[in-house]
Structure formats: structure tokens, C-alpha cells
Amino acid sequence: MSATAPATSVPAPGTEASPTAAPTPADTAPTAAELLDFVRATAADADLVARLPLDPENRTWVQLEGPGGSEAWLIGWPPGTGTGWHDHGGSQGAFATAAGTLREDSLAVRLPTEGWRTLELEDGVDRYRALSDGDGRAFGRHHVHQVLNESGAEHAISVHAYYPPLPLMRRYSRTGALLRLEEVERPEDWQ
Numbered sequence: 001m002s003a004t005a006p007a008t009s010v011p012a013p014g015t016e017a018s019p020t021a022a023p024t025p026a027d028t029a030p031t032a033a034e035l036l037d038f039v040r041a042t043a044a045d046a047d048l049v050a051r052l053p054l055d056p057e058n059r060t061w062v063q064l065e066g067p068g069g070s071e072a073w074l075i076g077w078p079p080g081t082g083t084g085w086h087d088h089g090g091s092q093g094a095f096a097t098a099a100g101t102l103r104e105d106s107l108a109v110r111l112p113t114e115g116w117r118t119l120e121l122e123d124g125v126d127r128y129r130a131l132s133d134g135d136g137r138a139f140g141r142h143h144v145h146q147v148l149n150e151s152g153a154e155h156a157i158s159v160h161a162y163y164p165p166l167p168l169m170r171r172y173s174r175t176g177a178l179l180r181l182e183e184v185e186r187p188e189d190w191q
């Protein structure tokens with residue numbers, strides 16, 4: 001992420017810490033379905049969504065407490081903003097749109113994670129979907145995508161969750177079929 005981050009942190013509903021002893025990670029690892037349930041339910045929480053500060057030019061975000069130790073974010077997308085191509089460092093995840101419409105471009109192919117700088121994509125691997133208010137999707141550990149708000153006038157707002165919490169994100173540029181690894185971001189880069 002490269003936009004202005006508000007300093008506030010808003011716990012998501014129903015995610016308060018349990019008073020009992022912490023289970024082991026294997027007990028609590030959320031499934032893709034649970035991540036998707038969480039982002040959909042949170043996107044439907046109008047009071048929470050309304051607390052996100054919006055900026056006319058830059059993306060804004062607030063960190064949430066995701067289920068089972070997952071990392072979660074509420075993100076605001078001004079018209080014309082997007083992420084660029086990236087992966088999630090081996091984490092699975094889910095996101096849902098709370099307002100407006102987001103476009104997701106993704107690759108229906110598993111890329112080798114290491115040992116390459118440029119890669120020529122084969123024909124037919126591109127996928128596209130539009131996620132309007134209330135729509136969500138889960139994705140696996142090797143998902144590569146970009147998300148953008150194509151609207152010329154309206155903000156979009158979405159909820160995202162990742163498990164394990166993002167260890168890194170690889171950022172790519174793309175020219176036609178050529179994908180190029182540009183940068184590896186670590187959590188300290190977007191806190």
C-alpha cells in the first residue's frame with residue numbers, strides 16, 4: 001500500500017479477545033470460507049464502514065481484527081485508484097466490497113514464487129471480475145491480482161482479510177504478457 005494511513009484502529013464486531021487460554025495456531029487458523037464470511041459481514045456493517053476516513057485522492061485504511069489471528073483492513077478507494085499487480089507472500093485471503101464497485105484482474109495460473117524477474121504469461125490466463133456492493137471473493141495462497149476502482153466519480157470501500165498475516169507482498173509491473181517483479185514489500189512498509 002502506498003497511500004496515507006489513518007492512525008486509528010477499529011476492532012471488528014465479534015472479534016474481541018477470548019478470556020480463555022489462547023489455542024494453538026493450528027486450532028484457530030481460519031478457513032477461506034471463514035475469511036470470506038468475515039469480510040462479507042464486516043462490509044455489511046454500515047456503522048463500521050462509515051468510520052473510515054476518506055480522502056479525495058489517496059487510498060485510506062483502518063486495520064481491523066480479523067478472525068483466528070488473521071490480518072484485516074478496511075480500505076477506501078478514491079475514483080481511479082488501484083493496487084497494481086501483486087501477490088500476498090503465500091497468505092490466503094478474501095475481500096468484499098462495502099460501497100461502490102471494484103474491478104479485480106487476476107491470473108488463472110500459478111506462478112513460480114522465486115527465481116525469476118520477468119515472466120511471459122501465456123494466452124488465456126487473464127481473469128476479470130467486478131465486485132459491487134455486497135460482493136466478495138476468497139483467494140488462495142498463490143493468487144496474483146490487481147484491484148482498482150474504475151469509477152470516475154464514486155469512492156469504493158472494501159474489507160480485506162489475510163491468513164497468515166501478510167509476511168510480504170511482491171509487486172509486479174506488467175506490459176502486455178510480460179510480468180516483472182519490481183519490489184518486495186514488508187509489513188513495516190505499510191504500517
Ligand SMILES: [Fe+2]
Pocket residue numbers: 086087088145
Ligand atoms: Fe491483494
